[in-house]
Every structure is written in structure tokens, then in C-alpha cells.
Amino acid sequence: xxxxxxxxxxxxxxxxWAVKQNPKCDxxxxxxxxxxxxxxxxxxxxxxxxxxxxVTFCEENxxxxxxxxxxxxxAAGVADACRAAGLLTFGPSVAAAKLEASKAFTKEICDACxxxxxAYARFTEAEPAKAYIRQQGAPIVVKADGLAAGKGVIVxxxxxxxxxxxxxxxxxxxxxxxxxxxxxxxxAGEEASFFILTDGTxxxxxxxxxxxxxxxxxxxxxxxxxxxxxxxxxxxxxALQQQAMDMIVLPTIREMAxxxxxxxxxxxxxxxxxxxxxxxxEYNARFGDPEAQVLMMRLGAQALDLMLATAEGRLAEAQVxxxxxxxxxxxxxxxxxxxAYARGSVINGLDRMPEDSRHMVFHAGTTLxxxxxxxxxxxxxxxxxxxxxxxxxxxxxxxxxxxxxxxxGFCRSDIGxxxxxx
Ligand code: AMP
Ligand code: GLY
Numbered sequence: 001x002x003x004x005x006x007x008x009x010x011x012x013x014x015x016x017w018a019v020k021q022n023p024k025c026d027x028x029x030x031x032x033x034x035x036x037x038x039x040x041x042x043x044x045x046x047x048x049x050x051x052x053x054x055v056t057f058c059e060e061n062x063x064x065x066x067x068x069x070x071x072x073x074x075a076a077g078v079a080d081a082c083r084a085a086g087l088l089t090f091g092p093s094v095a096a097a098k099l100e101a102s103k104a105f106t107k108e109i110c111d112a113c114x115x116x117x118x119a120y121a122r123f124t125e126a127e128p129a130k131a132y133i134r135q136q137g138a139p140i141v142v143k144a145d146g147l148a149a150g151k152g153v154i155v156x157x158x159x160x161x162x163x164x165x166x167x168x169x170x171x172x173x174x175x176x177x178x179x180x181x182x183x184x185x186x187x188a189g190e191e192a193s194f195f196i197l198t199d200g201t202x203x204x205x206x207x208x209x210x211x212x213x214x215x216x217x218x219x220x221x222x223x224x225x226x227x228x229x230x231x232x233x234x235x236x237x238x239a240l241q242q243q244a245m246d247m248i249v250l251p252t253i254r255e256m257a258x259x260x261x262x263x264x265x266x267x268x269x270x271x272x273x274x275x276x277x278x279x280x281x282e283y284n285a286r287f288g289d290p291e292a293q294v295l296m297m298r299l300g301a302q303a304l305d306l307m308l309a310t311a312e313g314r315l316a317e318a319q320v321x322x323x324x325x326x327x328x329x330x331x332x333x334x335x336x337x338x339x340a341y342a343r344g345s346v347i348n349g350l351d352r353m354p355e356d357s358r359h360m361v362f363h364a365g366t367t368l369x370x371x372x373x374x375x376x377x378x379x380x381x382x383x384x385x386x387x388x389x390x391x392x393x394x395x396x397x398x399x400x401x402x403x404x405x406x407x408x409g410f411c412r413s414d415i416g417x418x419x420x421x422x
Pocket of ligand 2: 225226284288289
């Protein structure tokens, strides 16, 4: 079959790598793609936020299956447009993707199905929001309701920080995303990510992961999109996964279906684990980035069969075949990230990297210039390895990084630390 993947990051490179290994895939196009993706698929420079453009492209290229990678096209209704045109599509509708696009909506769903999550209140004006913060005290969490590229959440350790966040949000720092604000109870504990495929009715857990949001070693410095990840996440035990399915995920899927807006695609549940209890931090309507890189490394070609079963409503009969293995990915970023960074530096040493079922370099922000791979983003490469243990995967990934010659880049040296032996 002919398959189109929408997106251009490390997540989409990992999806493309897995899909390409499946003999069902005849032709693979990624739009817009990047320099790494171009080594295994065709890339097409189209506007992936415009449903009509994507549908026309699919018709012209006899696409049989569309996989939507990032949240922006989902929130822009691209999956709806594709389905309306009769295209088999992996990814939720705008109405269902609200589980990521609106934090207030997610809270409403949690209330309706009694899913455990932080206590909260919603505000559209600064003064009552500030009064609530003064009454609750710190630590407290202030969130812009809408999509803010991962930047709309302030975990305030002091009341002053929380009050300043209110001024920023209602002052327009996050545009329309900050017109409504959700203020939440601070949850202590350890965070982990749980990935579930659902066709709207049936649900199939496909793995756990943990990422590293802070830029510096020892979880210091500013927040980023994620500096590395590993799978599985030992903190999410079988018992906790079952609890999260029973108390959070399945009730959410039933509530979405009951409202006439069934959720189809991958549901990414960010969980906070404390004292043997899982609570929902947030939902995302897509695979995580860089979590997809470690999940795809472990799933391989079956990822395509699972996404097809999701889109075709056949998840009841699907199952995941797990190897008892571990995967770890280290993000190489341009110096300065998540602040200002330069583009255009040349990345050498990629040809020395092994690329096989245990080693992969997924490209996140790269472009080809005069035949050379150059950095074209903040997060640039995801050096990914698999092993029988997490330690082995860790050693393999960092051994690959030693082969890289890119002085303008940096990475964290401690990815996986929570789960690695001392
Ligand atoms: P979100 O965009 O909702 O995932 O929030 C970004 C990050 O903020 C999360 O990954 C958590 O680390 C943190 N966070 C969000 N909500 C809470 C909360 N209620 N308590 C503690 N930390 C939180
Ligand atoms: N790595 C976090 C995310 O994809 O949202």
C-alpha cells in the first residue's frame, strides 16, 4: 500500500523507519520530512495544516493510508478532512483531539468519568484567578488552556511565580491559548508516559516510556520538548498500567464515545505516580517526541499493522508481540537550545554510525545543503539504541555519540538515570 506520514521530526522519522520495514508498505511519502527521512522515504513539501491540500495530494499519489504525526494538523482538522474524503487515516478528529488541545476540556472529561487527576479551577479573568492562588498557596500549577507548543505550563513553587504567570497568560504571552487558564493542585511523584491505541471502542496498550524534560544533567535548567527517553518505564508496573487503564484510559474512551466524539488514534497519557497510585497529568493526541523513537525501536514493523487495525476499527483482534528488551534515545540539540541557537552547522560522522535493528539515528531537525547534513532546528538528532537491558541500550547509544563529529551540538549525559543501576 501507499502510505503518507505527516510531520518532520524525530517522531516521524521513527514512524517512517518502522512502517518501511513492513512488507505491506509499497511506497512511503513523508510530508514535509527532513534529511534523515529522505534517506528512506520520499519527502513532499506540502502545507500539512491544510486539509484540502493534503486530500488533493493523497488523491494525486493514490495514498491508501495517512498517519498524522504532530498535534497541529490534528487540531487543524486534517484527519477529519482525510476521513471525509474516504481516506483511511490514523489520528483523532478535531473534536477528539481536544483532549490535547484544551486542558479545561480534559478536566471536564476527567470529572465526567471520575478519573483521578489534580484538583483544579478554570478562569477567564486575572483577579479571580489570583484570589484562588492566594487562597490555595504554593506550590501550584498554572496552565494556558490551549496549545502553546509545550510552553503553556508553569509549575510555580512560590505564590509570586504563580501570580506572575497569571499576568503573563492574560497579558497575551500565549495568544488565544491563554484566554482561559486552568489552575491545578501540584502533584508530587514520578512522571511516566503510557501509550494506548484505540479505535474508539477497543483499547490496546502499546508501551510505556519516560522522558527527560529539563535541558541539563540531573534534571536542571529550563524545560524542553524532551532531551531523551527510554522504554519501558519501570515505574509503570503491570499493576499500575492496569489501574491506569481501568480508572483513567477506558473511562475516558467510553466518555468520548458517549458524547458522539469517539477517539481514534494513539492516546498518550502523562501520569504522575505516587504511593502506588496513578493520576492523570495530561493527555496528548499523538505519539510523544522523543518517546515514539524508543517505542518504534521496540515495536518495529508491527507498528504499521497496529496503526492499520486502529484506523480500521479492528483493535479487538490485535495484539502486541513484545521482545523483552529496552530502548533508549539521546537527543542531540544545537547549543543554546531551548533558548536561541544557530542553524546551518554541518554534522559529520553520521556515516560512521551503525544503523540496524539495535542502532538508529533518527533525525529531528536536519536539512541537506550541498549534499551535507546540516542542523536546522533546536532538537537535531535522536541517537537511539536497543539492548537486552537498559544499561546495554544506554552504552550503545552513548558509544554512537562518541562517533559523532558535531561541535555545535550537545546532549545530556545521564539519559535513563532514574532506571539505571547506580
Ligand atoms: P503538561 O503540558 O500538562 O504535560 O505539563 C508539562 C509538565 O508540567 C508536565 O510534564 C509535568 O512535569 C508538569 N505538571 C503539569 N501539571 C502538573 C501538576 N498538576 N502537578 C505537578 N506537575 C505538573
Ligand atoms: N516528549 C513530550 C511530548 O512529546 O509531549
